[in-house]
Amino acid sequence: MHNHALTPTGTLTGGPPNGTVISAENLTKTYGDVAAVDGISFAVPAGESFGLLGPNGAGKSTTMKMIGGVTRRTAGQLSIMGLDPDTHGPEVRAHLGVVPQQDNLDEELRVRDNLLVYGRYFGLPMSYLRPKADELLEFAQLTDKAKSKVDALSGGMKRRLTIARSLINEPRILLLDEPTTGLDPQARHILWDRLFRLKEQGVTLILTTHYMDEAEQLCDRLIVVDKGRIMAEGSPAQLIREHSTREVVELRFGSERNATIGSRLEGIGERLEVLPDRVLMYAHDGESALEQVSARGLRPLTSLVRRSSLEDVFLRLTGRSLID
Amino acid sequence: MTDAAPRTGVAGRTGLRAHPPEVSAARARRWGAFYYAEQVLRVMKGYSWSIVMYSVGQPVAYLFAMGVGLATLVDTGNAAFGGVSYLAFIAPALLVSAAVMTAANEFTFPIMDGFKWRRIYYGPHASPLTPQQIAAGQIIAVTLRLLLQSAIYFAAVALFGASTSGWGWAGILVATLTGLAFGLPLMAYSASITEDKGQFALVMRFIVMPLFLFSGTFFPLDNLPVAVRWVGWISPIWHGTELGRVFSFGYREPLLLTVLHVAFLAALAVLGWVLTRRRFTLRLGQ
Ligand SMILES: Nc1ncnc2c1ncn2[C@@H]1O[C@H](COP(=O)(O)OP(=O)(O)OP(=O)(O)O)[C@@H](O)[C@H]1O
Numbered sequence A: 001m002h003n004h005a006l007t008p009t010g011t012l013t014g015g016p017p018n019g020t021v022i023s024a025e026n027l028t029k030t031y032g033d034v035a036a037v038d039g040i041s042f043a044v045p046a047g048e049s050f051g052l053l054g055p056n057g058a059g060k061s062t063t064m065k066m067i068g069g070v071t072r073r074t075a076g077q078l079s080i081m082g083l084d085p086d087t088h089g090p091e092v093r094a095h096l097g098v099v100p101q102q103d104n105l106d107e108e109l110r111v112r113d114n115l116l117v118y119g120r121y122f123g124l125p126m127s128y129l130r131p132k133a134d135e136l137l138e139f140a141q142l143t144d145k146a147k148s149k150v151d152a153l154s155g156g157m158k159r160r161l162t163i164a165r166s167l168i169n170e171p172r173i174l175l176l177d178e179p180t181t182g183l184d185p186q187a188r189h190i191l192w193d194r195l196f197r198l199k200e201q202g203v204t205l206i207l208t209t210h211y212m213d214e215a216e217q218l219c220d221r222l223i224v225v226d227k228g229r230i231m232a233e234g235s236p237a238q239l240i241r242e243h244s245t246r247e248v249v250e251l252r253f254g255s256e257r258n259a260t261i262g263s264r265l266e267g268i269g270e271r272l273e274v275l276p277d278r279v280l281m282y283a284h285d286g287e288s289a290l291e292q293v294s295a296r297g298l299r300p301l302t303s304l305v306r307r308s309s310l311e312d313v314f315l316r317l318t319g320r321s322l323i324d
Numbered sequence B: 001m002t003d004a005a006p007r008t009g010v011a012g013r014t015g016l017r018a019h020p021p022e023v024s025a026a027r028a029r030r031w032g033a034f035y036y037a038e039q040v041l042r043v044m045k046g047y048s049w050s051i052v053m054y055s056v057g058q059p060v061a062y063l064f065a066m067g068v069g070l071a072t073l074v075d076t077g078n079a080a081f082g083g084v085s086y087l088a089f090i091a092p093a094l095l096v097s098a099a100v101m102t103a104a105n106e107f108t109f110p111i112m113d114g115f116k117w118r119r120i121y122y123g124p125h126a127s128p129l130t131p132q133q134i135a136a137g138q139i140i141a142v143t144l145r146l147l148l149q150s151a152i153y154f155a156a157v158a159l160f161g162a163s164t165s166g167w168g169w170a171g172i173l174v175a176t177l178t179g180l181a182f183g184l185p186l187m188a189y190s191a192s193i194t195e196d197k198g199q200f201a202l203v204m205r206f207i208v209m210p211l212f213l214f215s216g217t218f219f220p221l222d223n224l225p226v227a228v229r230w231v232g233w234i235s236p237i238w239h240g241t242e243l244g245r246v247f248s249f250g251y252r253e254p255l256l257l258t259v260l261h262v263a264f265l266a267a268l269a270v271l272g273w274v275l276t277r278r279r280f281t282l283r284l285g286q
């Protein structure tokens, strides 16, 4: 694809085509004694889908807010399209579409007016905004709600409106903080499809999520963050290869016995993870590991062999299950 | 200038193209405050009916009750009232009071709504607008409302025949300036509240009400004991009221005092604006 005259005037240094659009060096944010983001570094090339994965309080939203040019960093370097958000806030934000974790729609305005008003903040003319708003309402499947007050929308509808709003300026970089939280499965799949299309058009996506399938589907590359630090970085496949085995056996012995039975499974597979509700056995060959379990005379209530996922990587790296 | 980048057309059927980010940023830097004012006015439009009713109904009711009803009990020839009817004496004061009341509402609850209740400011904050522009936009919109309301109020005053000077219309500007002198420091305070513990009710009861009572609205400040007269001197309402009287019926006072009224009101408004700007920047950039 012929890409990207992102800096038509040549006055802003956006880097070479397909160059780095976002780079963070030792990015840090402290609130009092709390280091919400504790010196993280990464670079995102144009057109990449880049994910931040981490448990609650890991510092994902804080990172997103710094990239979005709304929260000032405490230390480190940050550049978006070659611009420092501290000194070029409006220029940085003009490049972005932002879906914050917490919806901040104007609840006093009607649904369509929310899009129009937001577009005005970018100095976009009404002749563009009116048809664009209708196009985005259709995209968010809210056309029949165009004249409703925002208060009257369901949580999922508000989320979809926020996402539609983020696209009003046709951004080349989209920041999505848990975009599909609160959406029903159908709406989520539709959104994935739309995000995929944006990605095909070369839009850079930065997203955080708690859903592993979302991360695996949408992210070219991701960082696993915990306590404000980067624990691992790579493509989903790379991360799985490096931090987990090919397959996983999930065994359930009943909530009473999971913990006690752990010791009797020692030595099977590469690694064992005992969770309250199940035991995870990491092995390259799940079936043969399961046979060894039977050979030891153990009879789990249920057993399942599956491929490793990011969930397992996450568990390994943070010691926590992602969905609490 | 051409924009060769393929843009984010979601449906892409309409062939719409947004202007490039550089243009957005340049426009926002220049006009951002007005863009935000536009939003506030759009919200106000949602309750424009009650704004108009309030703007018209209030002066008519007050002028009638105070100026016509109460005036029958008050000695009209009294030199303390500047040699004019009681109605003419209180009309400019009522005009100022109404503006201050509106400012007291517009610069408290909506600010809390922006930062805390419905977090309205955080949407535009992610756009090219700056926190200062958001604050300025809110102020511009309220200023327009104050001007409109004061103009309606003045029209009512004129209809009651309560403005005897040809300069009476200047009371519209005086009332608006007084509203800002009172409202902007209050806005800075509102922007600093993180925990809603009913502070606004306290402000109304212990600041706004005493200022009203001791600001020479219903009787000249000189009628009060010296011990409480200082309340009037530091009250923007008193300065605005006196200034309004000068324009409304040629109330006599030293020119220096008139200049002082304007300077005091302007200084308060500027101070409030500076503090508000700082608060908005700190709080939104957290
Ligand atoms: N405005 C703030 N003031 C004080 N502390 C804050 C503030 N914002 C975030 N924090 C703290 O910073 C840390 C990181 O928070 P952040 O919201 O970035 O986490 P997160 O990864 O987005 O979590 P979640 O998955 O729950 O959304 C937390 O310990 C949080 O309490």
Ligand SMILES: [Mg+2]
Pocket (backbone or CB within 6 Å): A060, A061, A062, A101, A177
């Ligand atoms: Mg978060």
